[in-house]
Amino acid sequence: MQVPPAHIKNIEVDWLGRDQVEIEARWESQTSSPRLQAMELRMAVICSEVRQALQVWIQDCLRAGQVLEGPEGRGHAEMFVREVSLKLRDQFTPPFAETEMCHCRVVTTAQVDRAVVSGCHSPREVSRATTASTSCGTCRPDVEAWIRFRCEAR
Numbered sequence: 001m002q003v004p005p006a007h008i009k010n011i012e013v014d015w016l017g018r019d020q021v022e023i024e025a026r027w028e029s030q031t032s033s034p035r036l037q038a039m040e041l042r043m044a045v046i047c048s049e050v051r052q053a054l055q056v057w058i059q060d061c062l063r064a065g066q067v068l069e070g071p072e073g074r075g076h077a078e079m080f081v082r083e084v085s086l087k088l089r090d091q092f093t094p095p096f097a098e099t100e101m102c103h104c105r106v107v108t109t110a111q112v113d114r115a116v117v118s119g120c121h122s123p124r125e126v127s128r129a130t131t132a133s134t135s136c137g138t139c140r141p142d143v144e145a146w147i148r149f150r151c152e153a154r
């Protein structure tokens, strides 16, 4: 029997110092709407909470035959799975592109991101954790946009 050609996509999610995965997804490509056939963890350094959320989501995707939206929720596992989902769907578009988000306090975008995925879900909590937005306030809309980006399901 001839094996149909497959479309393959590899993505990486790397939360430095926390969780990291490389995932390969494969779709059959002989029909007009290719069906997801497999999703495999090529490398995973993840906590048990992320592993469990990822496994449940992958099983749901394979049953549906497509890459589904990530789960709702503000826990770091849900945020992590959402990033996997968005990357596999080519929809991972962070709202702020510069490396440094708060120029007054010299706070990087990565620092703000780490604060949000670690549980700071309001501008006040992010400010307390990072000092971002504690001077002129110009960066506050960017901090707010980042919180929405991480915390809202898509």
Ligand code: FES
Residues within 6 Å of the ligand: 101, 102, 103, 104, 105, 132, 133, 134, 135, 136, 137, 138, 139, 140
């Ligand atoms: S740019 Fe962040 S407080 Fe001024």
